[in-house]
Amino acid sequence: MSLSTLALVASIISSIAVAASLVYLALQVHQNSKHARAQIQTGRVNRLIDQMVGFSDADKCAAYIKGNGGDPTPEAISARQFSLQCIAQVGVMFDNFTQHNDGLLSEEQFKGVTAIYQAWLREPGFREEYQIWRELTGSQSPAFTAYVDDLLSEPEQPTNH
Numbered sequence: 001m002s003l004s005t006l007a008l009v010a011s012i013i014s015s016i017a018v019a020a021s022l023v024y025l026a027l028q029v030h031q032n033s034k035h036a037r038a039q040i041q042t043g044r045v046n047r048l049i050d051q052m053v054g055f056s057d058a059d060k061c062a063a064y065i066k067g068n069g070g071d072p073t074p075e076a077i078s079a080r081q082f083s084l085q086c087i088a089q090v091g092v093m094f095d096n097f098t099q100h101n102d103g104l105l106s107e108e109q110f111k112g113v114t115a116i117y118q119a120w121l122r123e124p125g126f127r128e129e130y131q132i133w134r135e136l137t138g139s140q141s142p143a144f145t146a147y148v149d150d151l152l153s154e155p156e157q158p159t160n161h
Contacts, residue, residue: 038104045095052088056081086129093117097144118151
């Protein structure tokens with residue numbers, strides 16, 4: 001084999017190595033981008049939950065109700081606390097839905113949490129709070145809203161007690 005043939009083979013091999021490195025780099029950038037989006041989404045949901053937990057303190061609920069012209073009765077405070085809890089639960093649902101759509105939550109994991117969401121949605125109070133959320137912000141998240149609406153339309157699964 002001549003020196004020029006050897007140089008040509010080495011050049012081809014190095015070109016292939018560079019191309020493979022670029023493909024690998026592109027895959028890493030894509031994966032890192034997905035991971036960053038998931039961290040941002042999870043951070044957003046964690047802030048929402050922290051706010052809802054903080055705001056659900058009875059004194060804070062009473063101040064909110066009174067500040068909006070209401071009478072902070074024990075029933076009104078309890079209703080406000082329940083509403084905040086439901087908002088946090090919808091936030092968790094949205095986070096898991098988003099992570100599944102981004103390929104960061106396996107199908108098995110997603111089916112598991114979906115079963116929990118179906119149980120939540122069978123409860124009349126939570127279902128009513130979800131409908132309020134849907135009216136206010138559902139149009140901003142059409143894919144998530146369609147997912148939950150599908151869960152609402154599924155018949156209740158029998159349980160073995």
